[in-house]
Amino acid sequence: MRSVIGITCSLTVTNIEGTVHFLERNQIACDYARVIEHIGGTPLLLPHVEDSGCIDHYLGLLDGLILSGGGDIDPLLFGQEPHQKIGNVDRVRDEMELQLTRKALDQNLPILATCRGMQVLSVAAGGTIYQDIASELPPPTLCHMQKGPGWYASHTIDILQGSRLKQIVGGTSTRVNSFHHQAVDEVGDGFVATAHSKDGVIEAIENPTHKFALGVACHPELMWERHPDALNLFKAFVKTCG
Ligand code: MN
Numbered sequence: 001m002r003s004v005i006g007i008t009c010s011l012t013v014t015n016i017e018g019t020v021h022f023l024e025r026n027q028i029a030c031d032y033a034r035v036i037e038h039i040g041g042t043p044l045l046l047p048h049v050e051d052s053g054c055i056d057h058y059l060g061l062l063d064g065l066i067l068s069g070g071g072d073i074d075p076l077l078f079g080q081e082p083h084q085k086i087g088n089v090d091r092v093r094d095e096m097e098l099q100l101t102r103k104a105l106d107q108n109l110p111i112l113a114t115c116r117g118m119q120v121l122s123v124a125a126g127g128t129i130y131q132d133i134a135s136e137l138p139p140p141t142l143c144h145m146q147k148g149p150g151w152y153a154s155h156t157i158d159i160l161q162g163s164r165l166k167q168i169v170g171g172t173s174t175r176v177n178s179f180h181h182q183a184v185d186e187v188g189d190g191f192v193a194t195a196h197s198k199d200g201v202i203e204a205i206e207n208p209t210h211k212f213a214l215g216v217a218c219h220p221e222l223m224w225e226r227h228p229d230a231l232n233l234f235k236a237f238v239k240t241c242g
Pocket residue numbers: 143144155177178179180197201203217218
């Protein structure tokens with residue numbers, strides 16, 4: 001039986017050429033669905049909804065949840081005013097994902113969170129984030145917004161002994177891609193930081209008492225075809241969903 005893995009989406013708004021009308025699309029990179037299909041799960045995209053009945057229904061259909069990458073979380077949701085360098089904010093997505101995540105944590109539903117998703121996971125548990133690494137963390141910080149292709153692992157992360165990530169990766173360090181200008185600051189309740197880059201930025205968090213609640217700052221969905229550690233992360237996640 002294939003596990004059903006829900007994948008959250010972004011909202012993109014484009015102008016219909018030659019008109020004053022806008023087209024709103026819920027969409028997400030195909031890579032998430034491809035890797036889940038590849039390892040024997042069934043991917044299911046979750047459009048944005050505001051009705052909590054829909055969110056409960058989503059959860060009833062799912063064996064696991066992927067919180068995908070995307071824009072910035074509204075800082076008001078973790079008690080801060082917007083920093084100068086804040087990027088695109090989508091309040092509907094934020095509220096849906098926070099509600100989905102809090103309920104999934106309560107229900108012990110496996111969660112894998114990537115990039116923005118890790119920040120959502122931490123904020124859902126009461127954490128905070130740095131709204132802009134370059135201006136809020138003590139210098140020198142590394143390049144966390146790489147120019148190379150998505151599969152390219154541009155920086156090292158050191159992984160905590162005894163963590164689930166260490167079990168999955170095997171070693172105490174690996175290399176990851178990096179496409180984030182924000183980072184987890186205070187880790188949410190019940191979570192621990194289980195990987196850091198060499199400049200001290202949190203690159204992974206997990207909740208050791210949960211069935212599987214793990215977030216990474218990188219985009220493993222862009223790396224799995226070339227990097228076994230990224231593939232093994234998805235395999236470990238889907239295995240706990242069965
Ligand atoms: Mn990084």
